[in-house]
Amino acid sequence: MSSILKDIKVKIMSRYEDYLTTFIEIAASAILGFGVGAIILYALGYDAGVAYSILFTRGLSNANYLLSKATPIMLTGLAFAIPMIAGVFNIGGESQLYVGAITSLVIAVYTGNPLLAIAAGIAAGAGLGGLIAVLKVYRGVNEVIAAIMFNWIFYYTILYLLTDKLYNPQIPHESLPVPSSARIGVIPTPWGEIRAIFFIAVLASLLIYYILYYTSIGYTMRVSGLSPRSAKYAGFNPERSIINSMLLGGGCAGLGGSLLVLGYMFSLDTTMSSLYGLGFTGIGVALLGRNNPIGIIFSAIFFSMLIIGGEMMELKVGTPTELADTLIGVIVIALALPYAYRMLISYIKTRRLIKK
Amino acid sequence: MIEDILFILTNTLIYMVPILLAAVGEIITERAGIVNIGLEGIFILSSFSATVVAFSTGNPYLGFLVGILVGSLSGMLHGVISVYLRGDQIIAGVGYNSFAYGISVMGLITLWKQYGASPTVPTIPVITIAEKYSISPITPLAIVIAIAAWYWLFKTTSGLKLRACGEDPRSAESMGVNVFRTRFYATILGATLTGIGGAYLSVGWIGQFTRYISAGRGFIALANVAFSNWNPLLAIIGGMVFGFFDVLAIYLQIKAQTVLAIPAAYSYLFKTIPYIGTLAVVSIFIKRARIPKALGKPYIKE
Numbered sequence: 237m238s239s240i241l242k243d244i245k246v247k248i249m250s251r252y253e254d255y256l257t258t259f260i261e262i263a264a265s266a267i268l269g270f271g272v273g274a275i276i277l278y279a280l281g282y283d284a285g286v287a288y289s290i291l292f293t294r295g296l297s298n299a300n301y302l303l304s305k306a307t308p309i310m311l312t313g314l315a316f317a318i319p320m321i322a323g324v325f326n327i328g329g330e331s332q333l334y335v336g337a338i339t340s341l342v343i344a345v346y347t348g349n350p351l352l353a354i355a356a357g358i359a360a361g362a363g364l365g366g367l368i369a370v371l372k373v374y375r376g377v378n379e380v381i382a383a384i385m386f387n388w389i390f391y392y393t394i395l396y397l398l399t400d401k402l403y404n405p406q407i408p409h410e411s412l413p414v415p416s417s418a419r420i421g422v423i424p425t426p427w428g429e430i431r432a433i434f435f436i437a438v439l440a441s442l443l444i445y446y447i448l449y450y451t452s453i454g455y456t457m458r459v460s461g462l463s464p465r466s467a468k469y470a471g472f473n474p475e476r477s478i479i480n481s482m483l484l485g486g487g488c489a490g491l492g493g494s495l496l497v498l499g500y501m502f503s504l505d506t507t508m509s510s511l512y513g514l515g516f517t518g519i520g521v522a523l524l525g526r527n528n529p530i531g532i533i534f535s536a537i538f539f540s541m542l543i544i545g546g547e548m549m550e551l552k553v554g555t556p557t558e559l560a561d562t563l564i565g566v567i568v569i570a571l572a573l574p575y576a577y578r579m580l581i582s583y584i585k586t587r588r589l590i591k592k
Numbered sequence: 593m594i595e596d597i598l599f600i601l602t603n604t605l606i607y608m609v610p611i612l613l614a615a616v617g618e619i620i621t622e623r624a625g626i627v628n629i630g631l632e633g634i635f636i637l638s639s640f641s642a643t644v645v646a647f648s649t650g651n652p653y654l655g656f657l658v659g660i661l662v663g664s665l666s667g668m669l670h671g672v673i674s675v676y677l678r679g680d681q682i683i684a685g686v687g688y689n690s691f692a693y694g695i696s697v698m699g700l701i702t703l704w705k706q707y708g709a710s711p712t713v714p715t716i717p718v719i720t721i722a723e724k725y726s727i728s729p730i731t732p733l734a735i736v737i738a739i740a741a742w743y744w745l746f747k748t749t750s751g752l753k754l755r756a757c758g759e760d761p762r763s764a765e766s767m768g769v770n771v772f773r774t775r776f777y778a779t780i781l782g783a784t785l786t787g788i789g790g791a792y793l794s795v796g797w798i799g800q801f802t803r804y805i806s807a808g809r810g811f812i813a814l815a816n817v818a819f820s821n822w823n824p825l826l827a828i829i830g831g832m833v834f835g836f837f838d839v840l841a842i843y844l845q846i847k848a849q850t851v852l853a854i855p856a857a858y859s860y861l862f863k864t865i866p867y868i869g870t871l872a873v874v875s876i877f878i879k880r881a882r883i884p885k886a887l888g889k890p891y892i893k894e
Contacts, residue, residue: 378814378815388808389868
């Protein structure tokens with residue numbers, strides 16, 4: 237462990253400039269996002285100043301709520317990041333989370349065993365991720381198209397299952413609840429009780445970090461992502477890496493759905509409002525975290541603040557919660573422009589040199 | 593029976609329009625070497641702005657024009673990002689989709705205090721064929737646009753130049769083609785055609801804006817691009833095939849409820865048909881497709 241920490245320290249010191257650029261990119265994207273958001277709020281007739289002050293103060297006021305909301309998007313963030321590192325675009329985190337949630341719910345209801353339920357959720361997500369990868373590798377189907385189609389297919393299929401098969405006879409707009417024996421509890425901390433699912437998600441992120449940077453599977457994935465041709469030359473199989481990365485990514489999203497059901501919601505509503513959008517938010521989480529599992533832990537908490545802040549803003553000043561989608565959209569667009577920021581930095585540097 | 597066939601046929605002609613227009617637009621964009629997966633977002637934002645204008649002026653044609661203009665502006669944004677700023681085209685598209693959805697639904701809630709759908713707005717009049725059957729004038733327009741796009745891309749010099757930018761931009765540049773400008777205009781043109789599709793969704797067809805108005809059609813259009821092997825003529829067939837799945841879903845839903853009296857919950861299962869159909873078609877046909885060589889790679893001048 238200490239050797240890993242030392243290794244990380246050396247890495248940070250040697251790549252100081254890189255990290256600085258990354259930091260500037262992230263900060264600039266967030267500022268741009270909030271700036272455009274303020275213009276939109278103003279145009280729609282809301283007070284942006286009041287709205288943002290609610291966002292930042294209320295978004296961070298309850299640690300347990302903040303970290304609980306961060307849990308599923310941290311895992312869907314990993315679901316996007318891992319395949320991205322291997323060169324695949326997994327925007328199917330949405331449906332991979334759905335199948336993880338519903339499978340876990342069913343297993344929990346029928347067996348009452350949380351471990352079995354989690355394992356089944358991970359397997360379901362991984363299976364769906366793997367299927368998209370297999371279609372890409374063997375049938376040449378673009379993973380973006382396949383993922384979106386699966387998102388809709390499972391959206392409707394699960395709506396059907398919830399309304400027709402799994403509903404709670406006492407509360408018809410809710411699914412059968414997770415039995416108490418299968419529920420994941422809370423852990424007492426100096427900041428109050430925090431749901432255990434958050435720590436499980438953090439452990440998963442650390443595990444993924446370890447797999448990506450300290451194992452041969454992770455190494456092959458990274459090489460395949462950077463250059464499939466070099467990977468082939470080195471004797472690796474880039475197609476195998478695509479499948480591995482999608483299995484891992486899908487598994488993470490499945491775990492996200494599983495933890496959400498077993499440790500936070502304990503039942504699903506029949507409109508799926510508690511699941512919808514978590515996969516798409518994960519894309520923003522991964523991009524803001526620069527596809528780094530450690531970075532994703534923090535960016536998930538940041539996005540959780542945005543989402544909670546959005547809810548609070550709706551209560552206090554009536555701004556629609558979709559403001560969060562809008563902000564995330566602008567931030568993601570801004571994050572697509574690393575070259576622009578590098579140009580800006582080098583422009584400022586040259587200007588400074590000229591002035592000297 | 594004949595009535596059913598006519599129902600499916602006329603409705604396919606209605607449903608195919610956005611999928612065809614966006615696919616033809618995307619073919620032009622991708623032939624020039626730029627991927628724009630923000631089609632879904634353009635559909636949403638164009639249909640929303642068309643609805644707003646048609647609602648406030650009472651004029652569907654004005655709404656239609658504004659919807660198209662919003663498409664062009666979206667294309668301009670994507671063009672600047674992917675051509676001049678060398679941004680990641682897929683990430684920019686994903687972000688744009690989220691942005692367009694967010695801002696449209698915010699507008700829906702702020703303007704009309706509605707969470708699901710806007711009030712109805714006047715639509716562009718349809719052409720009545722027989723007493724019960726009608727088609728929109730946009731359907732023949734979309735087909736003419738597809739044929740014109742095919743002729744332009746494959747039979748004219750400027751079309752050849754555009755395709756060169758997507759295959760081998762460096763050679764194109766050495767032949768005197770301005771790769772940056774060609775790609776930029778191709779992206780705007782593609783998004784403009786998608787904007788026509790989006791405006792059609794609200795003021796040409798449904799008559800209101802709804803939260804999930806595009807329902808993945810932008811991505812079905814992307815599937816159509818690959819299905820048609822980047823050829824606008826085949827995209828017409830693709831549009832019909834994918835439009836047909838949509839109509840089939842609705843037809844079966846109606847039949848299941850009226851004739852077989854199947855519980856309403858099953859209608860969710862019928863709604864998966866277009867997506868399963870799309871997935872099946874791309875899994876079977878795409879393998880032989882030939883992608884433009886320089887697709888999605890930013891061109892860097894030496």
